[in-house]
Amino acid sequence: MSERQKTLQSHNLRIPDAEDSIAATSTATRLNVRTATVSKILNFSCVDGPGNRLVIFLQGCNYQCKSCHNPQTIDMCNHCGDCVETCPTNALTLISSKVIWDASLCSHCDNCLAVCPKQSSPKTQQYTVAEMLDVIRNNLFFISGITVTGGEATLQLGFIKGLFSAIKSSSDLQHLTCMIDSNGSLRTTSWAKLLPFTDGVMIDLKAWQEETHLWLTGRQHHRVFQSIELLVQHNKLYEVRLLHIPGKTDFDAEVDELASYLTQLPKDTRIKLNAFQHHGVTSEALTWETCQESDITHLANQLTERDVTNIVVPSVYL
Numbered sequence: 001m002s003e004r005q006k007t008l009q010s011h012n013l014r015i016p017d018a019e020d021s022i023a024a025t026s027t028a029t030r031l032n033v034r035t036a037t038v039s040k041i042l043n044f045s046c047v048d049g050p051g052n053r054l055v056i057f058l059q060g061c062n063y064q065c066k067s068c069h070n071p072q073t074i075d076m077c078n079h080c081g082d083c084v085e086t087c088p089t090n091a092l093t094l095i096s097s098k099v100i101w102d103a104s105l106c107s108h109c110d111n112c113l114a115v116c117p118k119q120s121s122p123k124t125q126q127y128t129v130a131e132m133l134d135v136i137r138n139n140l141f142f143i144s145g146i147t148v149t150g151g152e153a154t155l156q157l158g159f160i161k162g163l164f165s166a167i168k169s170s171s172d173l174q175h176l177t178c179m180i181d182s183n184g185s186l187r188t189t190s191w192a193k194l195l196p197f198t199d200g201v202m203i204d205l206k207a208w209q210e211e212t213h214l215w216l217t218g219r220q221h222h223r224v225f226q227s228i229e230l231l232v233q234h235n236k237l238y239e240v241r242l243l244h245i246p247g248k249t250d251f252d253a254e255v256d257e258l259a260s261y262l263t264q265l266p267k268d269t270r271i272k273l274n275a276f277q278h279h280g281v282t283s284e285a286l287t288w289e290t291c292q293e294s295d296i297t298h299l300a301n302q303l304t305e306r307d308v309t310n311i312v313v314p315s316v317y318l
């Protein structure tokens with residue numbers, strides 16, 4: 001048995017029970033005041049989990065992926081003011097050492113993102129849990145669930161816990177499924193705090209070999225495998241995402257080990273193959289070849305031949 005197959009063996013964490021639900025209800029009010037730094041809210045998505053979903057993009061990430069297609073979500077704004085002068089519509093003003101964004105004046109030209117030295121944005125906004133619940137209620141008729149993503153969503157763990165516990169304890173919202181899109185770097189002890197309120201998790205496995213992952217993201221990936229293992233134990237792993245960058249990531253070169261690992265996961269886990277594209281990328285990755293449909297088909301066929309099932313491929317290559 002390989003090291004990675006061994007990661008599917010159990011951690012000794014307590015299964016959430018009825019007491020967790022009671023505790024969730026009693027703490028929901030307190031958690032309503034938690035705030036998050038939000039980079040974007042998408043009122044409707046059908047590709048970020050099952051059904052129709054409202055997607056909350058949280059600002060900040062602990063990876064530095066060369067392939068990041070959203071690099072302005074990586075860091076928090078330090079209000080240096082460098083972006084203010086670049087705004088053609090006066091949507092940005094520096095008041096009392098803080099950059100203020102007026103959404104009503106913004107033309108979304110993204111000049112401010114291009115000049116920011118911090119991989120940040122002046123357009124992030126603070127939301128309390130109560131304010132986010134209002135946003136959700138305004139869209140309630142159209143959605144079947146909520147997905148939090150990023151950046152790396154779990155860096156704002158307290159907000160997610162507050163939001164999800166409030167949803168699960170609200171009679172008009174508790175039918176919504178609560179899902180997290182994550183790079184898998186969260187410690188298992190922290191996942192355990194979220195799982196009682198979380199219906200499913202999508203995890204990015206960005207490379208198979210440690211050295212490839214380190215080169216691509218700046219971080220080791222042992223916690224990704226620990227996260228997957230924990231989520232499997234709690235029946236909360238919805239999807240594993242593999243970003244295929246031909247000649248850069250190593251999924252095709254390591255397909256035997258990769259397939260052996262994936263076949264150990266529950267059969268209903270979606271194995272989603274994502275194709276690297278240049279959209280949004282600002283690093284050296286702009287010089288890399290993009291991933292074509294033929295590359296994805298080849299990888300999917302290799303995995304299928306090795307008994308991996310439930311493979312999901314992109315519907316478009318842009």
Ligand code: SF4
Pocket residue numbers: 076077078079080081082083084099112115116117118119120121122123
């Ligand atoms: S968004 Fe970037 S450039 Fe603008 S104030 Fe914040 S850190 Fe400075």
Ligand code: SF4
Pocket residue numbers: 086087088089090091092101105106107108109110111112113
């Ligand atoms: S995206 Fe909006 S805030 Fe940023 S420079 Fe353009 S108009 Fe100004």
